[in-house]
Structures are given as C-alpha cells and as structure tokens.
Amino acid sequence: MPSVRTTRNRTSATSSSNAVRTSASHRQKSGRVVSGQKTLKSTAIRVAQEEEARQHADRLQSMSRRQRRELQQLQDIPDLNFGDDDFEDDVLHGRAAAQISHEGDAFASEAQADAQLYEEIRQDHRKRYPDTRKRRNRTQFQVDGFAPQLERMADTYLEWSLEISMQDGLASTYSLPEGTRVQGTRKVVVVDIFAASxxxxxxxVGDAFESCSCVRQGWIPSSPTTPTAVITIRALEIFRVARLRCPRLGVQAFVRxxxxxxxxxPRAWLSTQFSVAFDIYLAVRAIVDRRVQVALGRQTPNWRLKNACPACLYxxxxxxxxxxxxxxxxxxxNSLSRTDLCEKSEVDDSGAWIGGASKARYDDRVAAGDYYISREEVNKWAKDSGGDVMKSFAAEGLEDEHDGACRERWQNMKESVTSRAYGMYDETGIFLCLCRHGFVMVVEDMVKSGELSKYALSVVAHLLKVLGKLAVGYDxxxxxxxxxxxxxxxxxxAEEKGFKALVGAFHGHGHNRLCGVDYLMTYVEGVGLEALEGCESFFSKSNALASTTRHASRFHRQQAITTYLKHTDTFDTYSGLVSLLSSKYRRALEVKSTYQTLREAMRDLGVRSRDEFERWREKERAHLRTLSKEPAQETLEMEYYQKLVNLREAEENASAILSAPPPPVPAEANADYAEGVKTTRRLEAQRRHALELHGRALKAVHDLEIRLAxxxxWTPEDAEWRAAATLVSHRRYQRALDNLQGLIIARMFELGKCNMSGTGYKLRKHIAKALQARSKAVKTAIERYNEAARAMQPPKPTLEWEEVVEYAFLADFDLLREGREDIRGELWAQPAGRAAMDQHYKLLRADEEIQRLDVEIRRLVTHMRDEERFLSREEGRLREEGKATLAHQVRLLRDERGRFTERHTSQLAKLASTPGFTGNITPGVSISRERHELVVRDGDADMPPPPAPPPEFETPPNGNDDDGDDDSEDEDSALAEVFLNIVRISQDSGTGSAENNG
Structure with a gap:
C-alpha cells in the first residue's frame, strides 16, 4: 500500500512526529492536543532541515559547476498535483512530508496549508528565462570573455616564467609559497602530460581573475569564467614545439x-578545451613578446622586416x-588553401561554383606578428583599383614581341586562368616573399582567385617603401x-627607389629565348650566382601545414602559418645561414677555378678578348628579334601570294562549273519532273557559290594590291610570285619545326619528372601514359616536319624518330632551328662557342658572388657580436630598473640566437682557411646605432659618442694544401677558438667603456 511504503521511507524526525500525532488522535480530538503535536512536529522538522542543509552545502562544495547545474534542474519545484506519481516520488526521496491519518488519508487542513505554502514558494522562486544564445557566436563570446584578462594573465605568466627558471624549468612542480594569502580554494581537473588529476x-590575494590564479600554478584555463578543466603550460609547450617541428600534428591527434x-x-570535449587553452597560451606569449620588443625599443612599424636577415640588411x-x-x-x-565553410554550393551556367551562405563562427581575432600584408592593402592593387594593367599593354605599346610566347608557357601570366578558383575554397593559397637566404619577408593570402598580378605588385610596393632599392626574382x-x-x-x-625584375634560374629556361637574354639571372649584372628559387624548397616543407589548416578557421590558419614562419626563421634559416654562405662561397670558388679552361677555349675559337662575348650576345639578341616577328612587308607579300592562289583556284572552279554541259533532257515525256527540278537547282546553287567565292577572293586581292602598291x-612566271612562294613554304617549315620543338621540350620535362625522386607511383604511371600519347604526337609532328622539309627548295634535312628521342638537352634541339639568315657559321651559334660564352658569364657572376658574400659574412659576424652585447646590456638595465621578469625574457631571447653562435664561428673559421677566401671575419661597425649605443628613451640624456671601430685582425692563415684537402679537426678547432677569442676581446673592450661600445 502507498501509506505503508511512505511510512517505511520516512526520516527519523518525521517518524517521531507522526507517532506523536497518531497517539494523540487516539486519546482525544481536541484542538489543544493537536496544537501541541504541531509544535513538536515543526521543531523536529526544523532540526532535520538544518542538518540536511549542512549536508547539502557540503555536497555542493565538492561538486563541479556542471553537477551543480544538473542538481538545480532536479530541484526545480514541480506543479502540485497530488493525484500524480511525482508527489509520491518526492515523498519516497524525502523531499516532501506525507501528512496521513490513522486511516491512511492526509489531513485536509494540513494538505491545504502545504499546498498554499508550495504555491507561495513557486511564485517567489527565481524565474528561468530561455537561453537565446546561438552556438555560432559562442567562439566570439569566449574571445570577448578572455579579452580583458589577457594582459593580467601575461603579468602572471612573466612571474611564473621567472619563478620556474630558478627551479627545474618546466619540470618544476608548483607548491604554495609560504606566507601566501589564499582567499579561496576550488577543485579543478588538471590535464598534464602523463596524468590528469x-x-x-x-x-x-592580488589575482584579478581566476585565470591569473591558474597561470600562477602553471595552468591555462579553457573557460574565461569558473573553469573546471585546465591544461598545464608544460603540455601546451610540448605541443607547440612538436607541431612546429612536425606541422602535420594536429590538436586532435595530440589529445588522443x-x-x-x-x-x-578519448574524450570528445578535451580537444575543444585543449584548443581553447592553446589559443590563450599563444595569445599570452604574443603579449609577452610585444612587451619585450617595447622594452628593447623595437616596436616601430616594420622593424622586423627591416631586420629580417642580418646578411642582407645589417x-x-x-x-x-x-x-x-x-x-x-x-x-x-596553392597547397595551403582553406575550405570555405558555407551552405551547399551550386554550379552556374558558366560552370563556376557559387558558394552558399557562410556557416563560419564569427571570430574577430587577428594572428599576431607583422608577416602578413592585409587583404585591404593587397586589394588596392587589384584590377578594379588600377593595379592589374595586363590588358593595357597593347594599348600603351608596352607589349614586346616575346610576351605572347611566354604567356602561352606560364599559366600565371593568363588572366583567364588566374582569375578563376574553386568555389569550395576561401583562401586558395599563399603568396610568399623570401630574401635570397630564405628569411621570410612578407606573406599574403590568395583569396578566391589564382595567382593574380595584384599579389606581386603589392609585395613590390611594400618592399620598395620599407627597404628601398631591390631586385625581385619571379617565375x-x-x-x-x-x-x-x-x-x-x-x-x-620603382624609378625613385630602384627596382629590377628577374626570372629565376630554373624558370628562366622555360621562357622564350629572347626573354631569357634580357631577364635570365646569368646575364643580369650584379646578381652573382644566385638562382632566386628559394620559394620552391620552402614550399616543400610548408606543405605539411596543409593537413591541419585545410578545414581550420581563418584565424587558426593564419595563426598556424605565422607561428610556423617565425619558428622557421629562428631555428631553421638562421641556424643554417653560415652553412648556406659557405656553400655559396665554395661554389663561386669552383666556378672561378675554370678560368684557365675558358682561356684555352678562347684560344681554340680564336677569340682574343672576353669583350667579344658581349658582342655575341648582342648579335644573338638582334637575330632573335628578327625571328620573333615576321617583317610587315614580307607578311603582306605572303598574304598577297596566298590570296592569288585562292583566286586562281576560285577562277578554275567557277570556269569548270560554268562550262559544264546542262543536264540531259528526259527521253520520255512522263519522266520524273521533280527530280529534274532538284538537279537544276543544285547546279544553279553551285554556280552562284562559285561566283561568290570568286568575288570574295578578287576583293581580297584588290585590297592587298592597293596596300602593296x-x-x-603577279603571275606564276613573275619573280615576285616565286619569292613569295618560297617564303610561304619556309614559314610552313618553320611552324612545323616549332611544333616539333614544343613536343620534344614537353617530353624532356616529363621524362625528368618521371625519374625525379619523390614522384609517387600513381603520378609516375600517369606520366608514363602521357609519354605514350606524346610519342604518337611526336611521330606525327616528325612526319609533318619531313613533308615541309622536302617541299623546301633546296630540300632541308629530314629527321628520324630514333634521332629525335636521343636529345637530352634543350640546346641540342635549339641549334637545329634555321632562320632567314644562315647563322650556322656564327661562333655564338656553335656548341663550343655557346659553352665558352656561358662560362664567361658564369665567371663574371662568380666574381660578383664573392664580393657579395664577403660583405654578407662580415655583416653576420658583426650582427652576432652586436646583438649579444645589446641584449646583455638591456638585460642588465631592466634588472637595475626592477623589471626582473622582462629581464628574464630578454635573457631567453639572447639564448635563442646565442645557441647557434658557436656553430657559426666554427664554420666561419673553417671557411676562412679555404684557399681563395678574400673576406674578413672580424666584426665591423654597423650603420645602425641601435645595437651598440645606449638607447635613451626619455630624451633627458645626451647620446654617447659614435663607437670607435674595433682593431683589425688578420685573417687566419690558410691551412690547406695545394690539392684542396680539408684541414684536420684539430686545426679547425684551433681556428674556431681564435675566432671566439677575437669576438670575446671585442665584447670585453666594448663593455669596459662607453666610448668603445661598437
């Protein structure tokens, strides 16, 4: 029975009160007894409620925020309905008292009082409003929640970083310092590397936010308010460094x-919490980096760009x-493209993708750093803003005769190709600019387009404004x-600052030959042996980022790219800078060692002076210009000849049709009349067409006769007719040769790619099938070429398939080309002459390369010395000013670059012992006084005098024999020690007195 079940589950206080009530009802029914029973009952209930309240408070203290929210939902007061099972359930769980009589029924008066009490509580209970927030905006809500806390979190992070540096670093375990005033304590879930607890x-006291308390203990919260789960800075730092070394590592993989x-x-929510904490950690580090730059006086606009490469800019x-x-x-x-999160896309009538409405969550954060050129700045150079002027070349007379050939070979020269992009992507890739040593200058996002000209123009404009005169290598x-x-x-x-556009060494050979004579690196004075092809090798490493940024948000993609670029500059490019300079220097020395070979080749060719090679180049340019465009007079004459041939054919056709006999008359009178009418109409149509074609051909001949006067x-017996016929047959021969040449070049490139290491199996099979199809096309082109060659007067030599497939270099086939004048007797057109001329230009570029490397090596040596001295001085100044936390960060920055100094000095000392080295590895004096003068920021002190140049030291003697063998390890160590002593002496002299700070 319900009453029995209820009685068994009552609390002790309720049982005693009910027992009193039951015994009293048996003795008497008077109001005085009932009133006393009620007093006893209320006293017992009050005691029980106080005890229950204390227990409930203890339970709430040990619960998480989510558990308290669920309990609150369970404790919502339901609608009173004594006929439902909800009231019985409340009684069974002790949430309501059952007022029953000895007969098992509730007292009517008490039931009404309880109902009235419950109704009053319901009315006074806090009203729950519906949650109108949208999940799409939760990212921005979270960003807004953390925004006012980041600066204070950075303050705490600086203190925490200094504290752990005095212990075991990231391996340190937090312990509450003695004497710390604690305002409160709460349990949170801490996720570390090897355990979660x-x-x-x-x-x-002093913590403005809970997030600051988390950072003080080495944790990063995943929520801006009342976090229940935190991630240790140790775990976030391991993920940050591991991801920079292996960009394919994503948050989800690391959390798993x-x-x-x-x-x-695996916890599904842990990836989201880890991602939020990682973003906050990077934001705090960015604030700390900005404060360090301000403390060092390096917060001016474009400071990083002006000091990106010590070898180029110091x-x-x-x-x-x-x-x-x-x-x-x-x-x-285009590897680092990002999928645009939008509604279902559709394809319009033209075949272009039309994206739906965006489903991306709003996020107004911007990636830290100044690597990126903003989209607004790039769009200033767009076509609609006057930046894309490709179509105006012909109108302004700027289009050269070789532009068409280059445009056919390069897709990014075709506006019809670069203006299109897959509709599924928002950012279709990046446009990158590097210095010749591989340091990142700037980067841009290519947005919903291919490689438009606005990206290159915006880079050139930005670099010219910031850096001044420069040369830009571009494919x-x-x-x-x-x-x-x-x-x-x-x-x-460009005219004011000084600008030169170049074609990279690798891409240059894919251009038209006339274009290469003007823009190829080999022929441009001042570029040295630099190939300017560093972007390709950079992309081969950065492509690993694609897997983790393809479906990321716009902010997370830029954040990943920016952090990767900064890490690459610091730990890859800078660490290998001396190795790169040394390899360039040794390559230049190898080229210079071929000077005697050039002298022997000049003697065999009968060339007296190297100035002759410059004249050869001018002759080649002049000859190529004659081949690039047919003379206007010859073109008109060939067109007139062709129209005369067409006129003679039209006259012969019309004469044959007009002189044809009429159709025979049917012998029988009842012949098919309809068939006769059909035949007559067909003949009349043929006569009319023949006369119209003859009239058109005659009109074209009249027009050309007027233009040619x-x-x-002309008639076939005239000399002009025969000369024009020769020109036409020669043009047909040249075009057949051009077609064959293009197919051979494509075959060579495909063979090279097929045999290149790193080409996958599927791509290799695809290229093999393409080569089979290409082989058929080459055979057809050879047949057409041979046909055109036999038609020449005198006939030209024909080609065989076995002969053509043996060509391994472009130059082999290029020499088969014949122009209007026979250049086969020219020395610059012969293989030996070409090799000698190329060697001449390589020697010129090698001298320029050595001169540039001598300058760059000393710049690097001086930069290492000045940077170490400057950061040491600034660290001491900050400590004296009581800014120990910032001083510690400067120390970390000094150690970041200083860790490579020993390796650099050892490699430079070894390079200095190489025969032919003409540089100087002693530090010089920089033009910029920033690193070697005391920076006065308040303006109330006089600047120190200009630094005196350090004493010159002789270059260590060469330790190599004539045969070019390397030095022993002992000699290399000794040279490295000598160089370190030189740097140490200059540092000691600089720190000893203000006048020697240089």
Missing part, C-alpha cells in the same frame, strides 16, 4: 595521444657598395617588370 586551485598515455578512452660602415643591395624571390603556392619576372612600368604610382616609386598583278 583533481587539484586545488588557490585564489591568492594524451588519452592513450593516461589510459582512458649594413656596415665602409663596406663596398653592391649594385643590387637586396635580392628577394616571390611565388604563389614571370618579364611580365612583372612591365606591370610595374605600366602602373603610374608604382612606376614612379602592285602596278601589275
């Missing part, structure tokens, strides 16, 4: 690895002037040069 979060280490199943007093001070290379890459440098000259604003800036129409 519930630990006490101490709220100390943590779950495997902890021995638990100029010294008294150094030789380079013809091209700075060389950079730029290129686009379509010939077009870039004309774009800059055609733009009114940029052309004036021909006094008498």
């Amino acid at each position: 519930r630990e006490d979060l101490h709220f100390t 690895a943590l779950c495997d280490i902890h021995g638990v199943a 100029r010294l007093d008294g150094e030789p002037t380079l013809k091209i001070p700075i060389m950079v290379t730029c290129d686009g890459n 379509i440098g010939c077009l870039l040069d004309k774009l800059v000259k055609a733009h009114p604003e940029l052309s004036a800036l 021909v006094p008498r129409r």
